[in-house]
Amino acid sequence: MVNPLTPLVDGAYRFSVAPMLDCTDRHFRVLMRQISRRALLYTEMVVAQALEHSNHLDRLLDFDEIEHPISLQVGGDDPIMLAKAARLAEAWGYDEINLNVGCPSPRAQAGNFGACLMAKPDQVARCVEAMAEASALPVTVKHRLGIDDLDIDSLLMAFVDRVSIAGAKRFAVHARKAWLEGLDPKQNRTIPPLQHQRVNELKQQRPQLTIEMNGGLNTPADCLQALQICDGAMVGRAAYAHPLRWQSIDEVIYGEPPRSINASQVIRGLVPHAETHLHRGGRLWDLCRHLLQLVEGVPGARSWRRDLGIKAQKAKADLNVLHKAAQQLEDAGL
Numbered sequence: 001m002v003n004p005l006t007p008l009v010d011g012a013y014r015f016s017v018a019p020m021l022d023c024t025d026r027h028f029r030v031l032m033r034q035i036s037r038r039a040l041l042y043t044e045m046v047v048a049q050a051l052e053h054s055n056h057l058d059r060l061l062d063f064d065e066i067e068h069p070i071s072l073q074v075g076g077d078d079p080i081m082l083a084k085a086a087r088l089a090e091a092w093g094y095d096e097i098n099l100n101v102g103c104p105s106p107r108a109q110a111g112n113f114g115a116c117l118m119a120k121p122d123q124v125a126r127c128v129e130a131m132a133e134a135s136a137l138p139v140t141v142k143h144r145l146g147i148d149d150l151d152i153d154s155l156l157m158a159f160v161d162r163v164s165i166a167g168a169k170r171f172a173v174h175a176r177k178a179w180l181e182g183l184d185p186k187q188n189r190t191i192p193p194l195q196h197q198r199v200n201e202l203k204q205q206r207p208q209l210t211i212e213m214n215g216g217l218n219t220p221a222d223c224l225q226a227l228q229i230c231d232g233a234m235v236g237r238a239a240y241a242h243p244l245r246w247q248s249i250d251e252v253i254y255g256e257p258p259r260s261i262n263a264s265q266v267i268r269g270l271v272p273h274a275e276t277h278l279h280r281g282g283r284l285w286d287l288c289r290h291l292l293q294l295v296e297g298v299p300g301a302r303s304w305r306r307d308l309g310i311k312a313q314k315a316k317a318d319l320n321v322l323h324k325a326a327q328q329l330e331d332a333g334l
Contacts, residue, residue: 013040014253015223016172018214018236019073019098019142021045027277027287028240029067031294034269035243035261038250041070045100047111048076048085061092064273071096071140075103075113077123079130090135097135099127099168101143104178104188115178118147121159125166132167140170142214145198146177156202164209172234173199175215189237200229219245220252227253241293263294264329267322274322284321288312291325295334304328 017024017032019042029041046060051074054060063070072089074097076082082099089097100108101117101124108114117124124141131139141163145156160171176192183191194216203211212232217223223233233253239246247261274287288308295301304325311321 013069014038014227014232015249016040016042016071016212016232016234017239018042018172018234019045019071019100020236020240023240023290025286026063026067027273028290029070030064030273031266031270031287031290032239032243032246033066034266035247036249038254038256039246040096041067042098043070043072045073045075045103046085047113048074048078048081049111051085051088052081057088061088063092063094064276066273069095071098073098073100073142075100075108075111077112077117077120077127079126082127083130083134086131086135086137086139090137094137096138096140096169097131098140098142098172099124099131101141102174102178103185104144104147104180104183105185109180115144115147116180118143118159119150121162124159125162128163128168129166138169139167140172141168142172142174144174144176144178145195147180148177151177153198153201156198157205160202160206160209164206170210170212170232171202172212172214172232173202175199175213196226203230220249223249224252240290242296243293262329263334264326266294267291267326267329271319271322275319278318283315284317284319285313288317288321295329298332298334300332 017039021044024042024044032039032041051060072094074082074085086097100114103114105114109116128139128141145151175194175196175198178188179192196213199211199213210231212234213226213230214234217226217233217235218238226233244263250256251258270287274284277287278284292305292309295304308325311317
């Protein structure tokens with residue numbers, strides 16, 4: 001078996017679960033690690049300014065060892081702050097640090113980070129260079145095809161050329177442009193059309209760069225198709241909404257022996273993590289809100305989700321809720 005921390009192709013993890021706000025917290029990452037031992041997992045985006053001023057870095061940066069390989073995604077436009085973030089990521093034990101140049105939210109625009117930085121490749125390059133010099137971690141960038149009217153292949157090529165020279169090791173390309181005016185973040189995930197061919201062409205024009213396809217990859221088969229040309233496949237909402245859909249990913253992408261994984265096994269595997277979280281003063285619902293997506297398309301699924309939601313949200317909910325939820329699934333053969 002290949003060491004799960006070892007990338008397969010020139011620093012490229014062949015499959016990753018995209019950073020998603022309010023989704024890819026440490027609890028969901030531990031859930032996904034029950035399903036894939038090999039996927040690169042991302043944190044939610046952490047704003048560099050928050051790291052600069054926080055008195056509780058553990059709340060922003062802590063993760064469980066089981067989550068490796070894991071990348072810290074940061075947002076910002078200040079090279080000095082981002083260099084500090086890179087040093088923190090290395091000290092905390094992350095495997096990579098990723099700069100968000102794809103978020104189109106009004107908050108990101110107001111802070112001059114995220115997708116709006118695609119109009120400022122020199123600024124992104126200064127940030128990446130500072131991050132690369134500050135730590136030994138690989139620095140990667142997640143970005144869009146373009147923004148607003150800055151959406152032609154020559155500009156995309158110029159962006160990745162400039163940023164790669166600065167030290168970016170991988171480009172995770174969301175195969176859509178972003179409209180910074182007129183569309184909200186949710187609409188920007190669906191309304192601009194997918195243009196996978198443009199990502200493929202970027203890889204073909206720049207074969208020496210490590211290019212990862214993101215956007216509209218809804219099944220393992222989609223990922224395999226993307227990997228015919230690109231170095232990596234990144235999945236976002238389809239991983240969160242349908243986690244068990246990806247139970248074969250280590251087999252089909254990494255060639256590992258087949259594993260049969262069901263919902264009850266995932267829940268049983270989360271018990272040690274849940275116990276630690278409760279011991280630290282956390283609530284069971286922090287974790288269980290992610291479990292509601294585990295069971296779908298089978299008789300009794302809605303009832304099971306409703307029952308788990310009601311019980312897990314109670315103030316004194318304990319591990320018995322998890323054990324009973326798993327037992328219900330086992331009794332149903334799930």
